[in-house]
Amino acid sequence: MSFLSSWKRSLKGNEGKTRSSSCREIQDRHEDQEDHRSQRSDLRMELDDCMAALDLFLSNKFAEALDHLQSKTKDSMYHALTYATILEMQAMMTFDPHDILAAGNTMKDAQAVCQRFRKKSTMAGSFNSLINRQAGELTEEEIHAEVCYAECLLQRAALTFLQDENMISFIRGGIKVRSSYQTYKELHNIVQSAQYTQGDSHSHFEGGVKLGVGAFNLTLSLLPTRILRLLEFVGFSGNKEYGLQQLQEGASTQSFRAFLCTMLLLCYHTFMSFVLGTGEGDVGDAEALLQPYLKRYPKGAIFLFFAGRIEEIKGNLDAAIARFEECCEAQQHWKQFHHMCYWELMWCFTYKRQWKMAYFYADLLCKENSWSKATYAYMKAAYLSMLTEEDCKPFGEDEVEIFRQMPGMKQKIAGKSLPTEKFAIRKARRYLSPNPLPLPVPPLEMMYIWNGYAVIGKHRDLTEGMLDTLNQAQRTLERAPVTEHTVDDQCLVSLLKGLCLKHLGCHEEAEQYFNLIHINETLIRYDHYLVPNALLEHGLLCMELGRKEEGVKYLETAKHNYKNYSMESRTHFRIQAALHNAKSAVENGDSVP
Numbered sequence: 001m002s003f004l005s006s007w008k009r010s011l012k013g014n015e016g017k018t019r020s021s022s023c024r025e026i027q028d029r030h031e032d033q034e035d036h037r038s039q040r041s042d043l044r045m046e047l048d049d050c051m052a053a054l055d056l057f058l059s060n061k062f063a064e065a066l067d068h069l070q071s072k073t074k075d076s077m078y079h080a081l082t083y084a085t086i087l088e089m090q091a092m093m094t095f096d097p098h099d100i101l102a103a104g105n106t107m108k109d110a111q112a113v114c115q116r117f118r119k120k121s122t123m124a125g126s127f128n129s130l131i132n133r134q135a136g137e138l139t140e141e142e143i144h145a146e147v148c149y150a151e152c153l154l155q156r157a158a159l160t161f162l163q164d165e166n167m168i169s170f171i172r173g174g175i176k177v178r179s180s181y182q183t184y185k186e187l188h189n190i191v192q193s194a195q196y197t198q199g200d201s202h203s204h205f206e207g208g209v210k211l212g213v214g215a216f217n218l219t220l221s222l223l224p225t226r227i228l229r230l231l232e233f234v235g236f237s238g239n240k241e242y243g244l245q246q247l248q249e250g251a252s253t254q255s256f257r258a259f260l261c262t263m264l265l266l267c268y269h270t271f272m273s274f275v276l277g278t279g280e281g282d283v284g285d286a287e288a289l290l291q292p293y294l295k296r297y298p299k300g301a302i303f304l305f306f307a308g309r310i311e312e313i314k315g316n317l318d319a320a321i322a323r324f325e326e327c328c329e330a331q332q333h334w335k336q337f338h339h340m341c342y343w344e345l346m347w348c349f350t351y352k353r354q355w356k357m358a359y360f361y362a363d364l365l366c367k368e369n370s371w372s373k374a375t376y377a378y379m380k381a382a383y384l385s386m387l388t389e390e391d392c393k394p395f396g397e398d399e400v401e402i403f404r405q406m407p408g409m410k411q412k413i414a415g416k417s418l419p420t421e422k423f424a425i426r427k428a429r430r431y432l433s434p435n436p437l438p439l440p441v442p443p444l445e446m447m448y449i450w451n452g453y454a455v456i457g458k459h460r461d462l463t464e465g466m467l468d469t470l471n472q473a474q475r476t477l478e479r480a481p482v483t484e485h486t487v488d489d490q491c492l493v494s495l496l497k498g499l500c501l502k503h504l505g506c507h508e509e510a511e512q513y514f515n516l517i518h519i520n521e522t523l524i525r526y527d528h529y530l531v532p533n534a535l536l537e538h539g540l541l542c543m544e545l546g547r548k549e550e551g552v553k554y555l556e557t558a559k560h561n562y563k564n565y566s567m568e569s570r571t572h573f574r575i576q577a578a579l580h581n582a583k584s585a586v587e588n589g590d591s592v593p
Contacts, residue, residue, distance in 0.1 A: 053069045146187055216238065313454075382439070448533075
């Protein structure tokens with residue numbers, strides 16, 4: 001009996017302990033759920049607040065946007081990242097060393113904030129990739145921390161390339177890029193993993209992944225083959241079409257990063273494809289991307305600027321000028337937007353051959369912007385050289401004196417001189433002699449460097465006007481005595497005339513001018529860049545006429561047979577874009593004859 005009584009008392013005691021333990025477990029699970037709900041709630045509130053700040057920024061309320069974010073930059077990863085991103089945009093527009101340094105330090109602080117929210121791991125665990133962990137092990141806050149951390153790394157790498165004047169900065173930047181690249185790849189795998197459970201703020205996280213994956217794929221695909229092969233050797237790869245697709249998908253959502261995806265696509269279609277390509281950007285896509293934002297923010301400076309750029313590359317110069325002027329009037333707080341407009345206005349008036357107005361904007365840039373004083377001074381002198389002596393007097397400046405001052409304006413960014421600046425200073429050297437020989441058409445030559453002929457080629461009247469100016473320059477060269485620069489100058493005019501004739505449909509005559517440069521290759525003394533660029537333009541013309549195999553041969557010759565010439569990297573970018581287009585045409589069934 002005593003045994004039974006003891007056993008019953010023991011059983012009742014165990015039941016009590018079991019009920020107590022079960023209650024504790026239920027309570028713990030409830031607290032965990034409350035913590036997760038609290039995290040999700042905090043994350044949603046952070047994102048909503050940052051979206052509100054972004055709305056202020058896009059409405060030209062730049063100071064208010066920064067003030068709205070600043071108080072929470074120490075505690076919220078999204079506030080820290082958004083605040084730093086706005087400062088980086090400012091630094092990229094000014095190229096001012098102080099702005100770059102401030103943006104770099106702010107982005108470093110933002111990275112530290114993101115690090116606090118990342119999943120803690122052991123030293124051994126830190127060597128395992130994200131995908132090797134169970135996707136379910138990461139809370140929604142932790143997975144957002146990963147994508148924010150990768151974005152900070154990517155933006156810091158971009159600033160590092162602008163900041164220091166030694167090669168160590170490039171190595172450090174490369175390490176940041178590789179770490180960011182690997183993180184984005186692993187996050188992309190997580191999104192596609194069956195183990196991944198979408199959280200309440202999934203669209204914002206997925207938008208961040210699409211931004212990173214799209215940016216890397218697009219940017220890497222644009223690089224010249226020799227650089228791309230080196231990067232592929234250490235694990236990088238890029239697919240242009242996939243990158244554009246990812247960015248397009250990211251831009252089409254209502255996520256926090258939709259704006260950045262849109263901006264990157266607009267930059268590609270309206271700038272990168274022209275400066276680093278052959279003008280293959282899709283203007284229709286750019287307009288479709290821009291219209292919803294322009295409708296919501298009709299006075300938004302960023303969107304007015306891109307609206308102007310779209311009109312410019314369509315060849316609608318008066319409409320473009322009106323948009324750029326409207327952009328300048330829309331806000332006065334960030335002069336950087338004004339400077340971007342001044343640069344485009346300078347080119348619009350160049351295309352119209354209104355040299356005084358082009359000079360006016362080059363002069364404004366020279367006085368107000370610090371990106372490249374030498375380039376701005378070169379453009380001022382170049383425009384003055386196109387005027388008569390009577391025309392020059394009202395400005396009170398002499399082009400020869402400006403050209404002579406240029407070597408003292410040289411500057412370095414990330415330990416290297418800007419390619420455009422080096423080109424301008426080299427061209428200005430001939431003015432250092434006591435009796436300088438004038439450059440034939442300096443604004444039209446620099447216009448080629450920035451691929452301006454792809455713009456004027458859309459309007460016959462603009463192209464014919466430029467051809468008239470080049471014919472006049474050719475007649476002047478023919479009347480002048482022969483000098484050490486004569487062949488170089490004649491080949492330059494031949495290249496530019498060939499481009500105009502190509503756009504006017506005079507293909508046979510255009511080819512003759514391109515061939516003329518190749519024939520005189522051994523006689524060129526200074527402007528060696530003319531030969532590979534003539535081959536590039538000849539190759540593009542052949543492909544346009546359906547002679548793709550011949551065109552590819554010209555491109556390959558330009559790519560492999562020439563080096564150490566002015567603006568070489570830009571030429572290789574364009575060759576890469578042309579070869580990519582030829583390859584895409586073959587893959588799409590447009591066979592090479």
